Amino acid sequence: MLKKIIYAFFVVLGVVLGYQFGPMMFAFMDSVLNLGGVSYPEYIGAALGALVFALLLASRFIDYVIGLIKWFEDFLSNTPLTEIVMGVIGMLAGLLVAYLIHPAVIGLPVVGPIVPIFLSIILGYIGYKVAISKREEIISILQFKGLKDRVINKKPENTGCKPKILDTSVIIDGRIADICNTGFVDGTIIIPSFVLHELQHIADSSDTLKRNRGRRGLDILKRIQKELLVKVEIWEGDFEDTAEVDTKLVKLAKLIDGKVVTNDFNLNKVSELQGVSVLNINDLANAVKPVVLPGEEMRAQVIKDGKEHGQGVAYLDDGTMIVIEGGSNYIGNEIDVIVTSVLQTSAGRMIFAKPKLLEKAL
Numbered sequence: 001m002l003k004k005i006i007y008a009f010f011v012v013l014g015v016v017l018g019y020q021f022g023p024m025m026f027a028f029m030d031s032v033l034n035l036g037g038v039s040y041p042e043y044i045g046a047a048l049g050a051l052v053f054a055l056l057l058a059s060r061f062i063d064y065v066i067g068l069i070k071w072f073e074d075f076l077s078n079t080p081l082t083e084i085v086m087g088v089i090g091m092l093a094g095l096l097v098a099y100l101i102h103p104a105v106i107g108l109p110v111v112g113p114i115v116p117i118f119l120s121i122i123l124g125y126i127g128y129k130v131a132i133s134k135r136e137e138i139i140s141i142l143q144f145k146g147l148k149d150r151v152i153n154k155k156p157e158n159t160g161c162k163p164k165i166l167d168t169s170v171i172i173d174g175r176i177a178d179i180c181n182t183g184f185v186d187g188t189i190i191i192p193s194f195v196l197h198e199l200q201h202i203a204d205s206s207d208t209l210k211r212n213r214g215r216r217g218l219d220i221l222k223r224i225q226k227e228l229l230v231k232v233e234i235w236e237g238d239f240e241d242t243a244e245v246d247t248k249l250v251k252l253a254k255l256i257d258g259k260v261v262t263n264d265f266n267l268n269k270v271s272e273l274q275g276v277s278v279l280n281i282n283d284l285a286n287a288v289k290p291v292v293l294p295g296e297e298m299r300a301q302v303i304k305d306g307k308e309h310g311q312g313v314a315y316l317d318d319g320t321m322i323v324i325e326g327g328s329n330y331i332g333n334e335i336d337v338i339v340t341s342v343l344q345t346s347a348g349r350m351i352f353a354k355p356k357l358l359e360k361a362l
Contacts, residue, residue: 086131086132087132089131090129093127094125098116098124101123102116102119163189164279165190165192165259167249168198168202170261171195177220177223177228180230185230185261189224192252194239194248198245203215239251239252247270253271254276262278263282293339294340297356298336298353300335301314301335302330302335306327310325311327312328320349320350321351322337322351322352323352325352326354335355338353338355
């Protein structure tokens, strides 16, 4: 069918050109060959044009034209729609700039008529390439502007709040849902699409533990979206030049001036080095734990040996580890201990203590 359409196009083109230029060609031949001023009607030129284009040009070039159309069709089929749209917009922007420059260069001597053509080609190409290379940033800026407008219209009191971007680890952790439920997290919650893809990949893992973690993360997201009174948006963009999810999160935070919410120690450090604000769930959990000072007494049950010889390990109700010097002799027993020091880090808190009985003996 395509071949017939192209063949018909060549024939119609031959008819039009033969009809338009046939009399001129016959007049030229009459003057050269001295045919006596015989005139030929236009339809003879149209018939000759159709014959020439149908027999000579169509038969020679139709396969090349079909190949070019097929290549263009494959190119459009394999190119993302966003890339096509952004490329067209960028090209139109470049052509608009060329049109605005046209009056200034058309009057140049000699090259005046040629320069606008080259400007249109060059600026159109530059606009296309720039729009393609920056498409994620352009789309995300447009998306976030719309998101920001919707938040302003709905919740005027939150206009000064930076959006909070959730990473994969903090979603799987689950505590973010409870924190949102308390109302301590204000502003808009941003869930990037590449984080969703990573969660789905984990949920489809062949490893049972990973699969359960991924499914729990998806359940937590569903809870945040459906049950909690927070504004949640899915960011559909991506950074195709970057493979690491952590790096994408940092780029997104810079792009929309947001804060990364995580419990990943490494992402916490990378974000701080990049100048991105971080909300670490572990820091929050440590901040709300009861303060323990050296010299205070507490009761703990020793459950296992420590790493060093003679040490015993116990845990508080909130999961804080207590390392008890000389506590290996009391494994399985609940004893009174005296705090000697406290180690506080983003990864958690450790309490060092010694048995109160041992303190009295000394």
